[in-house]
Amino acid sequence: MKNIDRRTFMQMLGITSTFALFSQPFAFGKKNQPKSSRKIDISQFDKVLLPREHGQLTTMVKPLTRRYPSREHCMQMAAFFNEKKGVLIIANDPEGGTADWHIQPNSTLSIKFYETEPDVQVIDIEPTIEAAAEAYKEWAVKQFWIQGRKRAAPKLNFVSVASSSSVAAEKKHLNQVLETVDGTIGIWLTQWRSNPFDRKYPDYTPKEPVQLAKFFSYIAGHGGLAFSYLNGLLWDRELKNFQSIGEHIAVRTERQQTIAYNRKLDFLNYACPYTPLWQDKIVNARNSLKDINGQLTGGVYLDMLAAVAPMACWAADHGHVPGDYSAWRLGVRELLKKIDGFIMIEGCAEVYMDLFDYPLMHLYTDKVDTVNLWDLVYGDYVQALGWRLPKGVGRLQFEDTLRQSRAAGLKSYASPWMVSEPESTLFKRLLIGNSNKTKTKTSVDTRVKK
Ligand SMILES: [Zn+2]
Structure with missing residues (x-):
């Protein structure tokens, strides 16, 4: 999740002013020559x-x-x-x-x-x-x-954004969602860790371990899929017990410098996805997402992996040829192969499509020049998720946004939305729920087109 999205989450948390927007990682492999x-x-x-x-x-x-x-x-x-x-x-x-x-x-x-x-x-x-x-x-x-794609993910009718760090609050909201929405739903948990958003990756210790495991059971018991947030590419220099491993798995420029996520969040550094140490770290984090009976959760959300463009990594001890761009793509593919369950992923790079289920495609949906090219090409094969909502969206505007999102091929009620308020607030303002019309709409067109 880059830039504006991180900001959106900060806004959800009520932290609005300190995070500026920067669009590119710096020290971006400038010396690497094309073949x-x-x-x-x-x-x-x-x-x-x-x-x-x-x-x-x-x-x-x-x-x-x-x-x-x-x-x-x-x-x-x-x-x-x-x-x-x-x-x-x-x-x-x-x-x-x-x-x-x-x-x-x-x-x-x-x-x-x-x-x-x-x-x-x-x-x-x-x-x-x-x-x-x-x-x-x-x-x-x-x-x-596409030829090698053998995934069988269910169509999701709705993906609820669980953006609070309180399991009790999220359970209360989930009950409201279950009353309102038909069909299979996903629950995207973004604030479940003991650390704040964008801090101390890859420490994926839950804030409320027992409550969270019970919540996973509750979600599965209601036919839902839990997608807990994991960042597939970033590690935090300020996570003391990961520093020495971090140095070994970091993407290196030709001058052997590490690469920061951006200037403001410069403590977040890119990991080379080719390194087995990094892959194991993420796989272990995913495998720790278990319900109260020790069952793995149905899904997981992997941030950034199908969004970020490949970088050349010049580390000499990663097992790939220094500067070889293919290491990035092959590393991401290897990591995805090791992840169990349904994968919701940030971005939609086609070369990973055989290895993920639900691409989160929300970043440009509010741009006037956005068109439905992707859906015309891949909409029969993969269910895209996500849509941005303007701040303080009103009911008519919301319904208009839903129409737009359906025209662009979204088949999951346009959720999860990116909006600077908790989803429960949208429910409270009667934008969603308490409306038979809305409930009927959600049950339309959720099957896999083949
Ligand atoms: Zn590397």
């Missing part, structure tokens, strides 16, 4: 369709660069349109290797490949989102992340 590149003339087009999360359709004004595979460039494609025609570019890399897509408006698309030199496809299409999605889907469904 090959490809330039394509786009001078006759004025609009671009990009795979930013749900999709983005925008007039090209400023140069931009996006790195694949990540939430910001989740598919290996871009399409360019003018009034009369369009063109779809597919990188056509079956491994899903790291690549930077740079757009120079009225000039060129250049793609820098850091791992391989694929045979880029350039396909003439009608200048529409549907035409681009159809042509990309034809390619995408033949790739390993």
Whole structure:
């Protein structure tokens, strides 16, 4: 969870002023050179369709660069349109290797490949989102992340945000949710640890261990799935008993520096997902999520893993070639393979799609240039979750947001929402619940489309 999302959670906690927004990790592998590149003339087009999360359709004004595979460039494609025609570019890399897509408006698309030199496809299409999605889907469904996908996660009708650190408060709220919403629900627990949000990762000691284990049993007993928050990529320098391991698993720049999450939260450092020590730490944290009978919880939430773009790690003792970008992707894949149960994950990078169940895709849903590209390509295979709500949202605006989210292919009542107030407050303000109409709506269209 990056940037605005962390801020949203801070707001939920009533901490609003101290956390500034920074968009990029610093010391971002600047010296790493691509292995090959490809330039394509786009001078006759004025609009671009990009795979930013749900999709983005925008007039090209400023140069931009996006790195694949990540939430910001989740598919290996871009399409360019003018009034009369369009063109779809597919990188056509079956491994899903790291690549930077740079757009120079009225000039060129250049793609820098850091791992391989694929045979880029350039396909003439009608200048529409549907035409681009159809042509990309034809390619995408033949790739390993769809061909090898054998997951059987239930459709979730609702994902409740459990953002309080009190199990008793969350149980009370869950009962209200159960009265209101039909079908299978998820419960996303974000504040269950003994430490505050964004502090002391990877210490996943519960704040109220016995109450939490009982709550997990209660959730399972009501047919729900608990998704407790784990951060898949960050460790905290201020966690004293992890410092020496941290030094060994940290992502290293070419100068052997560690990489901070951002300047403000510089105590949070990136872990190299390729390292078995880090993988074990996260796997153990997940395996500690048990109910009162010792049963593993049905699911888990893994933050950042399908959102953050690969970084080159130059550590010499991690078992990968220093500077090899593929280590990041292969490490994330290895970690995901070791995680039991249903996985809700931040981001939607396609190369991990065979290894997760529910991508959380909430970051850009309030942007005016967001379009439903992802749903047209992958909506039949994977259930996307998440939507942002404006602060102080009113009932009409809320219902309008629900309509928008359904149009974008959300099949879980648009939850969990990202909003700067607890979900129970939304219920209190009658935005959700106490309405038969809302209850009816939630039971619609929740089955897997095949
Ligand atoms: Zn490494």
